Amino acid sequence: MSIQNIFGTSFLDLFSTDHLYYIRGAALELINKEEVNAIIGPQRSSQARVVMDIGQKAQLPIISYSATSPSLSTTQNPFFVRTALDDGSQAKAIAAMVHTYGWHEVVLLYEDTEFGSGLIPYLTDEFQQFDIRVSSRFSISPNSANLTMLKMLNKVMAMQTRVIVVHMTSSLGAKLLLLAKEANMISEGYAWIITDGLSSLLDPMGAKVIGSMQGVLGIRPYIPQSKSLENFKRRWNRRIPSSSAKLNIYGYWAYESVWALAKSVEMVRHESSGVTRQSYRRNASQIPEIRVSTIGRMIRNKLVKTKFRGLSGEFSLVRGQLQSSVFEIINVVDKMEKVIGYWSLENGLSPELGKPVKATYSTSLYHELKPPIWPGNTKAKPRGWTTPVGGKKLKIVVPVKPGFDTYLKVKHDHYTNEFSVTGFSYDVFLEALALLPFAVPHEPIPYFIGSNTSSGTYDELLYDVKLQKYDAAVGDITILANRSQYVDLTLPYLHSHVSMVVKIKDDGRKNMWIFLKPLSWDLWLTTGVAFIYTGFVVWVLEHRINNEFRGSAQQQVGTVFWFSFSILVFAHREKILNNLSRFVLIIWIFVVLILTQSYTASLASMLTVQRLQPVVVDVNELKKNGDFVGYETGSFVKDLLVKQLHFDESKLRNYGTAEEFNEALSKGRQNDGVSAIFGAQHCVELFLAKYCDKYMTAGPTYKTDGLGFAFPQGSPLVAYLSRAILSVTENKSKMDALEQKYFSQQKACPIDVERTTVSSDGLGFYSFGGLFIVTGVASLCSLIIYFTQFVQSHWNTVHAVLDISVWSKISELVKRFDDQSPYPVPARDVNVGNSTSQSVEAWDDAGNEGADTVTRSRSNL
Structure with missing residues (x-):
């Protein structure tokens, strides 16, 4: 069996025609008449699809070195062997390159053939991994006239996307690029990327075509030197000097395919080479009969296991096709191909081969590749988008309401019949749009809320967005869970919650009894009891030894009250003789000092700072009293009041402006008004800024996720705009400027007040409980120590002299307690002429009063 019979005598001529009918017939003729056992050469993917089906039935390998469409499966057709790279292998590299340069949208131009359409699903999937959107795709027939292609290019020119990926054969791609150059589309602002179907065949295109590709980026398989x-190049140039037959990657793969097949044939040569005839009838009109090769399967099995070092690198087939290793990124500059980087599955993008760069896919690190020259002979990276010449504008619906127009205000020009929009929300939207990597032309459309019977609500507005009557909704739209069920909401640009606004009570400083408010009633009562108790303890400890605490019963009671309260201002004149009394007073003075300082500070605060008290502080109180409450017309607050706070819907009233809020609250429930208004924070703040001397917030707040913008579900703009909103809100100087622009006047309150709710109960007992416990325990311990010593010193005497009952003994001890101490103590001085006499009473050891008095006189000098 000759190698000619195995290969086929005219396998190169077999695929010189594009007519698939003749290709099918020629392949059948080779198999049935020439009895070949392998076929090399389907050059196009469409040709390979026809021949591979015949090879499957004849059980002989169909080898292609240039049919690269990923739709040709080598696993589903095991007799199809691809000794070239699958086009899908370059999809990851192209997506990584687009992402690295920070582009978010691309336009795909591809050939309307099996080769062209096969790569598109793989590219789309890889772009999605990097959140890159394919804004449009255009298929071009290989037989398209120049006029047809120019019309397609005009459509691309009218779009905002300026990143164009081209996947075509060299013949159609050359024609397209020449027309794009004539249309001034290969110029500054555009980015063109060509796949390996074009970049691997630049030389055959000619100098004119290459000259029109200035600044184009391309990707192609890397061929190691x-x-x-x-040596092969030298031999080729000696034998084929024609410049039109320059070597390229497909020539290398064809050469390696022949070598691999020859090696496989040599390995099965010793086996039987006979061919059995077997009838195979699928459809009598198409394939009436086909031979089945007896060694085709063996050749195929040896072929897929063949490995060697070829011209293009390592030749190794995995699952019946050549495996990708490294791609090189080229930049067409001055009719030359400049390599600016490489891509591999292991290292991603890198400027040099074998030198991986960290954070390969970071959008901010597009310098991972060597700096290219872009179309228009510029080094400035194209931003990837521009304002479209005649593209469709997004219909942006904006809510229009009679009040609270600081956030959104719409004016109608009757002459031009156009609407102009201003306000904080719209400015934030414009700032976010400016940060997007593409233009978003839009047209504002007003949506009236709450002004008349034909107007709607915010929920109705958002439902129209769901129905795609509008492309987006911009305004003070509160982000709620139920709304996210039918629209996509961006991240919040302003945080918000729902608050209750009520009237302010009269100023407490006008109260003539305000001096009692610093201390709560229980603290007043406890303090009074503590004063009396401390005075009583001191009286007990000083009564027997100190004449200041003796006298008639009325005088002693007065002394108890006078002494304890005089300590408050440190005005007491009584001398303290007992150490236990001194201990009690040390603790008590410390307590008095803290109490007086706290009282003074609290009273001063009440007299100097206006503390605003709400008329109503509890939602339950409103419901219990059956009060009417108000809310902003058209807002979600109505649902919150009914569904979450369980208000009777008949008790709700809606108002549209701050003036209507003021009028309703001023009337109150007695005069057909409301007792409270519930509103979102951004509206409440504007209302209070205007009427801060009359109203205040009270009660708990009800959290929401803030204010955002709404889009139909699945809109790709949501993710882009959310990231842009984060950048705007994190820019403090930008946000401060916007707030100063819209809220500086509204936030100017006419009077300086403290707007927090303060309890009117003053300082409570619990705050000073520890002090009273300390002084109480100290006084009690002193009494216990004193009475223990007193009983010990008198109990034995009373017990020995009086043999009576215990009760009588206790009575006797009380009488002795009321007697004066037996120890000499200083008495009050008595002036006699120029002398001062001091009387000291002497007591015997038994406690009896002595009969004499020692008088000492001192002369006044």
Whole structure:
């Protein structure tokens, strides 16, 4: 069996025609008449699809070195062997390159053939991994006239996307690029990327075509330099000097395919080479009969296991096709191909081969590749988008309401019949749009809320967005869970919650009894009891030894009250003789000092700072009293009041402006008004800024997720705009400027007041409980120590002299307690002429009063 019979005598001529009918017939003729056992050469993907089906039935390998469409499956057709790279292998590299340069949208131009359409699903999937959107795709027939292609290019020119990926064969791609150059589309602002179907065949296109591709980026398989490759090029140039037959990657793969097949044939040569005839009838009108090769399967099995070092690198087939290793990124500059980087599955993008760069896919690190020259002979990276010449504008619906127009205000020009929009919300939206990597032309459309019977609500507005009557909704739209069920909401640009606004009570400083408010009633009562108790303890400890605490019963009671309260201002004149009394007073003075300082500070605060008290502080109180409450017309607050706070819907009234809020609250429930208004924070703040001397917030707040913008579900703009909103809100200087622009006047309150709710109960007992416990325990311990010593010193005497009952003994001890102490103590001085006499009473050891009095006189000098 000759190698000619195995390969087929005219396999190169077999695929010189594009007519698939003749290709099918020629393949059948080779198999049935020439009895070949392998076929090399389907050059196009469409040709390979026809021949691979015949090879499957004849059980002989169909080998292609240039049919690269990923739709040709080598696993589903095991007799189809691809000795070239699958086009899908370059999809990851192209997506990584687009992402690295920070582009978010691309336009795909591809050939309307099996080769062209096969790559598109793979590219789309890889772009999605990087959140890159394919804004449009255009298929071009290989037989398209120039006029047809120009019309398609005009459509691309009218779009905002300026990143164009081209996947075509060299013949159609050359024609397209020449027309794009004539249309001034390969110029500054555009980015063109060509796949390996074009970038691997630049030389055959000619100098004119290459000259029109200035600044175009391309991707193609990397071919490592080697001695065998250089030797092959020299031999090729000697034998085929024609410049039109320059070597390229497909020539290398064809050469390696022949070598691999020859090696496989040599390995099965010793086996039987006979061919059995077997009838195979699928459809009598198409394939009446086909031979089945007896060694085709063996050749195929040996072929897929063949490995060697070829001209293009390592030849190794995995699952019946050549595996990708490294791609090189080229930049067409001055009719030359400049390599600016490489891509591999292991290292991603890198400027040099084998030198991986960290954070390969970071959008901010597009310098991972060597700086290219872009279309228009500029080094400035194209931003990837521009304002479209005649593109469709997004219909942006904006809510229009009679009040609270600081956030959104719409004016109608009757002459031009156009609407102009201003306000904080719209300015934030414009700032976010400016940060997007593409233009978003839009047209504001007003949506009236709450002004008349034909107007709607915010929920109705958002439902129209769901129905795609509008492309987006911009305004003070509160982000709620139920709304996210039918629209996509961006991240919040302003945080918000729902608050209750009520009237302010009269100023407490006008109260003539305000001096009692610093201390709560229980603290007043406890303090009074503590004063009396401390005075009583001191009286007990000083009564027997100190004449200041003796006298008639009325005088002693007065002394108890006078002494304890005089300590408050440190005005007491009584001398303290007992150490236990001194201990009690040390603790008590410390307590008095803290109480007086706290009282003074609290009273001063009440007299100098206006403390605003709400008329109503509890939602339950409103419901219990059956009060009417108000809310902003058209807002979600009505649902919150009914569904979450369980208000009777008949008790709700809606108002549209701050003036209506003021009028309703001023009337109150007695005069057909409301007792409270519930509103979102951004509206409440504007209302209070205007009427801060009459109203205040009270009660708990009800959290929401803030204010955002709404889009139909699935809109790709949501993710882009959310990221842009984060950038705007994190820019403090930008946000401060916007707030100063819209809220500086509204936030100017006419009077300086403290707007927090303060309890009117003053300082409570619990705050000073520890002090009273300390002084109480100290006084009690002193009494216990004193009475223990007193009983010990008198109990034995009373017990020995009086043999009576215990009760009588206790009575006797009480009488002795009321007697004066037996120890000499200083008495009050008595002036006699120029002398001062001091009387000291002497007591015997038994406690009896002595009969004499010692008088000492001192002369006044």
